[in-house]
Amino acid sequence: MTAIFETPLYPYARSPDQDALDPVRHPVVVVGAGPVGLAAAIDLAQQGVPVVVLDDNDKVSFGSRAICFSKRTLDILDRLGCGDAAAGKGVQWDTGKVFFGDRRVFEFNLLPEEGHKRPAFLNLQQYHLETYLVDRVRALAAEGRPIEIRGRNHVSALGVYEDFVRLEVDTPEGPYNLDAQWLIACDGANSSIRRMTGQDFIGRAFEDSFLIADVAMEADFPSERWFWFDPPFNRGRSALLHKQPDGIFRIDLQLGRGIDPEEEVKPERVTARLRQMLGARTRFALDWVSIYTFQCRRMDRFVNGRVIFAGDAAHQVSPFGARGANSGFQDVDNLCWKLKLVLDGAAPPALIESYNWERVFAADENILNSTRSTEFITPKSETSRAFRDAVLHLAERRKFARRLVNSGRLSTPSVYEDGPLNGPDDDALPLRNAPGAPACDAPTGDGWLLDRLGGGFRLLAIGTEVPERLEEDGIEVVTLALRADADPRLAKRYLGGAAQAVYLIRPDQHVAARWTGYDEDAVRAALRVATGQGG
């Protein structure tokens, strides 16, 4: 363990708000300086929305926690100015191997396609990512962007009004009040904001306990995800191995039901278990150990008046599939541009309701996938185990059975099919970029497509002429015009068989609408729908 967990990253400092006679009102207050809260703050500040982040702590989170960041998260981090820092440090991987007993059953490649800036997955300790995000907050503040983090500011009470939220905040120098037009609760699975608003958190708990250990060792495991069902070193249960930077490996060992967590977390006990797995000769040291049971659950609504929930505060999944932190990034990616437009008066508050629709939809998809994986990994009856083992038995030689193996369906971004902001589609164009889908990256002959889209509404015109910009009721759409022959991978992903295409793309890089020809009225109508002003 290093000093990173002991050094205050955003130490308490007195704010002028604490000396104000009346509570100072801020457009947006974020509670929680974890990865999701920091991403929200950066996204808002980049768009010029003043934002204050409150955190009851002043350090990075303890232990490596979330480690698997998906391509979509990396794309979002690129837009937030942290992609290179994360990619430069993290371990890239796209191959997974599955073992059953002492045999390797099969392997899979998550991104068997070239022409993407970022890999399918990147392993990086959460504390490294939080450090990069805080660095970015500092850089934005230094540029004069309206962003600040207040460490050791603990929200102790909440008053929810029709058009603002009043917070009572405890600090080392006593309490103060401040007001927020919008409050974003990113305070994690045990969210105190959720508790204070009296909202339920309903779903399923799984009984099996898991040991999560980060181990420092010199070992020549490749940069791959290895998953074992019923391995010799953990009979009847499962194990997972992931490589992280700095010679750290993440090991998950299923422990079963009815175990004593305090006994199991003892270093000598953990070391004995890991010795079984790693062999007598491997030298290793424990970096971080935790015992978990898993839940798959969500709040009924993520938008409760002026209080909006994101990340683990709103929904929780088991870790198989890396759908926790990754979906949290997608939450704030979805939310922040909407808040900006509503705060500017350019879109009605109804636009925020679409956050609820789209991200509840995504949470349900993540919960469904994580629940199915957990059931496959931890069979709940003799018969479910017999079917699980039958799948694994067949998978080694029969291709069909490999698709039934579920060691985690790794996070891919949700497609908001039939979402409330979707406009017209043209089914002559490739399905993968249909309205509601996140725009797929591609080379453009001059940089990567997603980098060139950036934030803001964009009109992506391929192989056709459209105006350079367009404005509708204070919302600007900027054109990115590309030649149809700019790159064959771009053409394949965005044209298919069509000669030309026009895509309206949202600030979160999801496709809003698309056509095979330009029609200004149609684009304006789709823009109104995409900003909550349709129908």
Next chain:
Amino acid sequence: MGKLKTDANIDDADGFMAELLALHDGRSKAESDAINARLILILANHIGDRAVLSEALRTAGMARDD
């Protein structure tokens, strides 16, 4: 009415039953359960059609076949 065939469709029905039972001769309960599980998966993949599979699952799960 669905797409699941429920009229006689197996040639040599008695031969098939004998072969199915012979597969389990001398096996333990655990071995037989494993074989049955594999058999269901193999047959399900051969059928493939999700609607037919759902109908077969419902049919098999009925407490009384009526």
